[in-house]
Amino acid sequence: DVQLVESGGGLVQPGGSLRLSCAASGFTFSRDWMHWVRQVPGKGLVWVSHINSDGTTTTYADSVKARFTISRDNAKNTVYLQMNSLRAEDTALYYCVRDSAGVASWGQGTLVTVSS
Amino acid sequence: DVVMTQSPLSLSVPLGQPASISCRSSQSLVHSDGNTYLSWLQQRPGQSPRRLIYKVSNRESGVPDRFSGSGSGTDFTLRISRVEAEDVGIYYCAQGTHWPPFTFGQGTKLEI
Numbered sequence: 001d002v003q004l005v006e007s008g009g010g011l012v013q014p015g016g017s018l019r020l021s022c023a024a025s026g027f028t029f030s031r032d033w034m035h036w037v038r039q040v041p042g043k044g045l046v047w048v049s050h051i052n053s054d055g056t057t058t059t060y061a062d063s064v065k066a067r068f069t070i071s072r073d074n075a076k077n078t079v080y081l082q083m084n085s086l087r088a089e090d091t092a093l094y095y096c097v098r099d100s101a102g103v104a105s106w107g108q109g110t111l112v113t114v115s116s
Numbered sequence: 117d118v119v120m121t122q123s124p125l126s127l128s129v130p131l132g133q134p135a136s137i138s139c140r141s142s143q144s145l146v147h148s149d150g151n152t153y154l155s156w157l158q159q160r161p162g163q164s165p166r167r168l169i170y171k172v173s174n175r176e177s178g179v180p181d182r183f184s185g186s187g188s189g190t191d192f193t194l195r196i197s198r199v200e201a202e203d204v205g206i207y208y209c210a211q212g213t214h215w216p217p218f219t220f221g222q223g224t225k226l227e228i
Contacts, residue, residue, distance in 0.1 A: 035218065037218075044208070044220060044221075044222055044223050045157075045165065045208055045210070045220040045223075046220070047216075047217050047218040047219065047220070050215070050218070059215070059216040059217075060216070061216065061217050062217075095164060095165070099212075100170075101151070101153060101155075101170045101171055101212070102153050102154075102155040102167070102170055102171075102210060102211075102212035102218075103155060103157070103165075103167065103210055103212065103218065104155075104167050104170070104176075105167070106164040106165050106166065106167075107164065108164050
């Protein structure tokens with residue numbers, strides 16, 4: 001079974017940084033694109049970033065461009081999201097998502113709270 | 117950006133009755149490779165989203181056959197033939213044809 005386990009969330013002050021990790025198992029990680037999608041509790045889903053299978057291509061939502069960096073380590077079956085210059089509006093549950101003809105498999109999420 | 121518009125945003129359906137959710141995209145979701153990357157997700161209360169349907173009408177493994185997807189171009193529909201108690205939650209359509217960004221509908225809340 002596909003398993004995606006996010007970690008690294010927490011409380012951070014505005015302007016601070018966090019690095020999220022997502023450990024993947026149950027599929028051939030190195031073959032698949034991966035995404036980060038976020039959700040403010042009680043609100044809808046918002047795509048944040050994507051990375052291709054070998055890490056050479058990344059894309060970002062305009063709202064996080066130049067502040068967030070997605071990366072992956074195929075030897076460790078892990079995808080990361082480095083989040084810098086965090087703002088209150090980045091507060092959300094962040095999901096790691098495997099791509100298979102779209103947003104296929106979702107982790108349980110890790111909560112990021114940006115507040116002073 | 118492709119805007120995904122769902123309707124209705126909420127619906128209440130008696131147990132055993134059918135339900136239907138519409139999703140419209142602001143442009144055709146037919147990809148240059150011939151596929152249409154339209155998915156339907158279910159998010160039960162307190163849980164992560166789970167994909168039910170991919171490429172318009174393909175059910176994920178383990179998804180009950182009371183769920184079906186249809187449509188083409190810009191108009192898509194998720195149907196539940198007979199609603200069960202476990203179907204309560206929020207349903208999202210999602211497109212992966214024109215990106216970035218990948219985009220989602222606003223969500224439709226299903227209640228019994």
